[in-house]
Amino acid sequence: MTVVRRSLRTERLVLRPTIAADADQAFAIQSDWDVTRMLRMASFPPDLEEIRQWFHDQPREWLAGEAYRFAVEQDGRMIGLVDIDEIAGGVGSLGYWFDRAAWGQGFAVEAARSPVRFAREDAGLEGLKSGHAADNVASGRVLAKLGFCFIDTVEVFSRSRGEMIDQRRYALNFTT
Numbered sequence: 001m002t003v004v005r006r007s008l009r010t011e012r013l014v015l016r017p018t019i020a021a022d023a024d025q026a027f028a029i030q031s032d033w034d035v036t037r038m039l040r041m042a043s044f045p046p047d048l049e050e051i052r053q054w055f056h057d058q059p060r061e062w063l064a065g066e067a068y069r070f071a072v073e074q075d076g077r078m079i080g081l082v083d084i085d086e087i088a089g090g091v092g093s094l095g096y097w098f099d100r101a102a103w104g105q106g107f108a109v110e111a112a113r114s115p116v117r118f119a120r121e122d123a124g125l126e127g128l129k130s131g132h133a134a135d136n137v138a139s140g141r142v143l144a145k146l147g148f149c150f151i152d153t154v155e156v157f158s159r160s161r162g163e164m165i166d167q168r169r170y171a172l173n174f175t176t
């Protein structure tokens with residue numbers, strides 16, 4: 001099944017499929033340690049060439065059904081990213097990160113609701129998983145507000161921190 005590349009709209013935001021040209025703004029956002037320390041797979045400091053290659057590959061990932069990644073725009077400016085990746089067996093992994101200047105205004109919850117619906121209705125997934133570092137209270141609130149259920153806590157390696165951390169894992173089942 002090919003999932004149509006389309007934008008999603010919320011009251012204040014537009015979420016559009018990412019393009020290669022988003023890499024520089026993503027690099028700027030991830031240059032903030034307070035953002036990137038919460039991203040298990042990201043390097044710090046960020047590597048511009050690696051981020052450019054990653055964004056260059058994202059249209060292909062979408063068409064292959066591997067990952068659906070949306071740039072979140074407020075008034076035409078990219079303030080963050082919401083994605084569904086690691087898609088396998090009808091389940092994807094929800095991720096999100098926002099420019100620190102955009103925090104605390106309800107954008108994460110507002111933005112992430114649309115890709116959650118997209119995952120169920122457009123992509124036909126049966127559910128989503130997600131997780132956050134145990135010290136990331138805000139992300140726990142985001143997942144709770146999206147309806148995710150807490151599953152367990154596991155030890156994982158954080159690339160950005162360069163150490164093992166406790167990760168709280170969650171799931172959202174569309175079939176029950």
Ligand SMILES: CC(C)(COP(=O)(O)OP(=O)(O)OC[C@H]1O[C@@H](n2cnc3c(N)ncnc32)[C@H](O)[C@@H]1OP(=O)(O)O)[C@@H](O)C(=O)NCCC(=O)NCCS
Nearest residue numbers: 035038096097098103104105106107108109132138139141
């Ligand atoms: C986590 C993140 C996405 C939250 O974005 P945000 O736009 O500030 O979130 P919202 O404004 O939608 O707030 C969501 C909830 O978190 C709460 N919250 C926000 N910041 C908080 C903080 N520092 N401590 C505790 N709760 C917090 C809000 O109060 C809200 O809950 P409430 O409605 O019950 O009051 C943002 O902080 C971020 O990008 N962090 C860095 C990257 C990251 O952590 N990504 C997730 C990795 S798992």
